[in-house]
Amino acid sequence: MSSNGPAGSAAASKREFPVLLPRDPTITLLTVLILVTIMIFSFLTPSRFLSGDTARAMAFQMPELGILSLAMMIPLMSGGLNLAIIATANLCALVMAGILTHLLPSGSSFPIAGAILIALLAGMGTAFLVGFLTGVVVAFFGVHPILVTLGTMTLVKGISVVTTSGTVIGGFPSAILYLGNGTVFGIPVSLILFLVCAGVVGVILAHAPFGVSLRLIGSNERATRYSGVPTEWVLVGVYVFSSLLCWVAALVMMARFNSASAGYAESYLLITILAAVLGGVDPFGGFGRVLGLVLSLILLQLISTGFNLLGFSPYLTAAIWGATMILAIAIALVRDNWLSWLKLRK
């Protein structure tokens, strides 16, 4: 035991700055990839890539995909998946948009703050309901999350389409628009919202009992149940949490487009999975860090902005996102093989 003492304390002192000195290989890899991307693009477009305008444009574009990716990350960590995130966000946006435009037609005397509060609560309630339904079917019926969320996605989107007949609802008070287009000290409000969400998710996953049980379920659900964790209710919580993040994303989306519809942002669905897995979230569940997700989002955004500046079509950017994903998996595999080879030689 005494021989373990010094080694243990050394390990502990190394872990004192986990954010400054990440020993996570995924995070190192992503940091290197980000630096390489920045170097390549600032070489190709010398004056424009490293400018305040580019940074501002990126800061406005990232939060939407970012919050949706967080909503995807939580079920992924529990060993599941939520294909209904976009549909949920759109339904929440439509509910809020419907209430706002009903209560506040031009010239109405209804207090604006009251209308916004009612809309926010209704949106939150919608998100809670969708998440609760998904969670109950996943947890208590034992259906594979891909199937359940495929069903809820079709159902929720169907409800949005039926109620709006495919139309767009637009025209919101300025307080809502501020969330998407306003800035505080030059930082976009939507970016602040994203960072707050990322922080909350990060702290919950790393330290809260709910987050720990969630990761344990992702590693081994049966063992977690036998150790006394009410896994069913934790899973319900996972999908409710994911849906509530969709509600925040819905707010940002409404504010940025100044409208809501059943069909917005659908191309983001698979990109959120890509972002999460690129950020080191294990698709089998159990492992992953919010810092990795944020770094992978920055990398994807850098690639997209850089190619945009070079005048490439957005489709080419999406193709390169797909290729980046495969490249990252390949690099990680080569690195692991190399590390185990080094260990064998010792």
Next chain:
Amino acid sequence: MRNFFRGLFRRHDIQIGLIIVIMATFFSILSPGFLTPGNLLGLLESYSVSAIMAAGLLVVLISGGIDISFAAIAGVTQFLTATILVKFGGNWFTAFALAGLFGALLGVINALLIHYLRAISVIITISTMTFYFSMLMFVTQGRSIYNLPDWFTNKIEVLSIPFPVMVAAVVLLTTLLLLSRLTIGRLIYGLGGNPEAAKRMGCHVGGLRCFVYGYSGFMGAVAGIVQAHRVEEVVPNALMGRELDVLAAVVLGGASLAGGVGTVSGTILGIVLLAMLQNGLTLIGVSSYSFGAVTGLVILVSVSATAYTAKRQQKRSLRHVI
């Protein structure tokens, strides 16, 4: 006798078949136009593309993987084949041979990535789907091909059965033979049921995966050609978004995402169920906007019921053991 019936009703395809019969009765009472040969043939014709894709996806699901990229592969091969046919001419044989070759190739790329990167198939096929589809949109700039040759777009009928239905029938029969009569079919069930056991038995996992994903890509390509023949044009994003519908149909038909389980008959029933639902709703005058909500509800109820009965049976068999 009672046990016989009880066993029969516990079979998934029988349950789905019963639901279909009940639904067909319901719709034919409400709408006299439902159970007419014309309507049923039209229904089969419009869902033949999904059925062809479903055959490919079924094989992948049985092998324990999943393929999200077949609709993107269909789009890519449709475009490549149409370009070649317009430029150099050809016939039905060259059309299917070219498309099949491209499709199988793209599918094998999926398999090689999954096998050699040791990655989970959802992630790889999502990445390749994004890649294939974006490259297609980038190259075509979203433009459609309208000047397809006449022999390609002319409607073919044998005994008043339209061409797409014939192709779908051939594809489903081939898949049935493959899965139930050939050694490789048993190996695919084995790989999906227990990969480790299959490996120890000496099954060549990499080669089998190449076959399975190549088959799915091939079927995607065939579906793409049939779709182009049906609508007489090639639109790059026409088939996108189809992958999740087809997945829903195959899963309704009893295939499991865990692998090792699934039948061609179940898949056909899954496709027929979704097709009949949408067609019947249209005929009794329900707005097409409500399809999504109803389809979603059917998927949710069906998968929950299946999982719930499975759970109960498991508990019952455990009780027998104790």
